[in-house]
Amino acid sequence: MHRTIGILGAGKVGTVLARLAVAAGHDVLIAGSGDPGKIELIVQILAPGARATTAREAAAQADIVVLALPLGKHATIPADALDGKLVIDAMNYWWETDGEHEEFSAPAASTSEFIQGQLPGATVVKALNHMGYHDLEDLARPRGGRVPGAGGATPRAAIAIAGPSPQVDEVAEFVDELGFDPVLIGGxxxxxxxxxxxxxFxxxxxxxELRAMVARxxxxxxxxxxxxAREARTDSPRRAAVHEAAD
Structure with a gap:
């Protein structure tokens, strides 16, 4: 299916995904953190066929928006422009680039749920975050294609997807078009x-193998x-309510 893909983030992951999306036949808009003129040459060289634009324009025109910027820059995402949009969260918390944030580094932290909270009008699906940008580039294969392996041909590499239905199905189709087998793992x-x-990760x-890995x-x-940690966080308000009722 032909789509317009908006990618927020013109770094290594963003430009790799832009190249894959262009190769899959999509129109691709890619935005950095400011003036699109600052990334125009980068886009021309690293993602030929894509177009540099602002984050708001990419969000407004896109059928699917991919967040491929450092998680620490989440406040720069134009939340209101993403109302009604399907958003793929490809971000990860990485302290070396994002700095120390307890809300992201705590064991109970779910960064994609945090992003959904920041984008209440959008539908967020987590995908394309657990594979490095080099591997995204090197392992992508056409639908039905196979990756040459040391012992002969092996199946395509897989990308896990977490999010609500039916939006995960659209993301799965997109992942397949990029060159990977989609694996739906839940909400x-x-x-x-x-x-x-x-x-x-x-x-x-x-x-x-990915399905088995996620299951265990x-x-x-x-x-x-x-x-x-997540169970303790869920139980804490419940226990507080019980104590308050007892008092």
Whole structure:
């Protein structure tokens, strides 16, 4: 399906995704943090066929908007311009670039749920965040294509997707068009299974292996830590309400 894709972020991930989207036959608008003239040459060289524009214009014209900027710059996202839009959150919290933020670094933190809270009028789906930009470029294959492996042909690399239905289905189709097998893993809260320090983060494996890896998240050390922290955060208001009622 031909779409207009708006990419907010003109860095390594943003330009790689722009190239893949152009190759898939989409119109691509890419925006940096300010004047589009500052990234026009970058876009011409690194994402030929895409067009540099402002974040607001990209949001207004796009059928799908991809957030590919540092998470620490979330406040620059034009939230009102994204009302009614399907937004793919490809961001991750990385302290070396984002600085120390307790709201993102705590084990219970779900960064995509945070972004959904910042964009109340949009529908946020987490995808394209757990694979490095080099791998996104190198492993993309056409639909039905196969990646050459040391022992012969192996299935395409897979990208996990977390978010609400039916929007995840549209994102899955887009991921497939970019050159990866989509793996639906659940709602947006399940995006914690794709964040840094999880097994899936950095994974370049096929759909069956990725599905199994995500499924065993609760059994891993990181999974137990994250799920326990999220359960404690959920129980805290409940316990407070019980104590207040008792008083």
């Amino acid at each position: 947006l809260s399940d995006g914690v299974r794709l964040q840094p320090f999880t097994e899936a 950095g994974a370049t494996i096929d759909a069956a 998240f609760p059994e891993t050390d990181r999974g137990r830590e994250v799920l326990a």
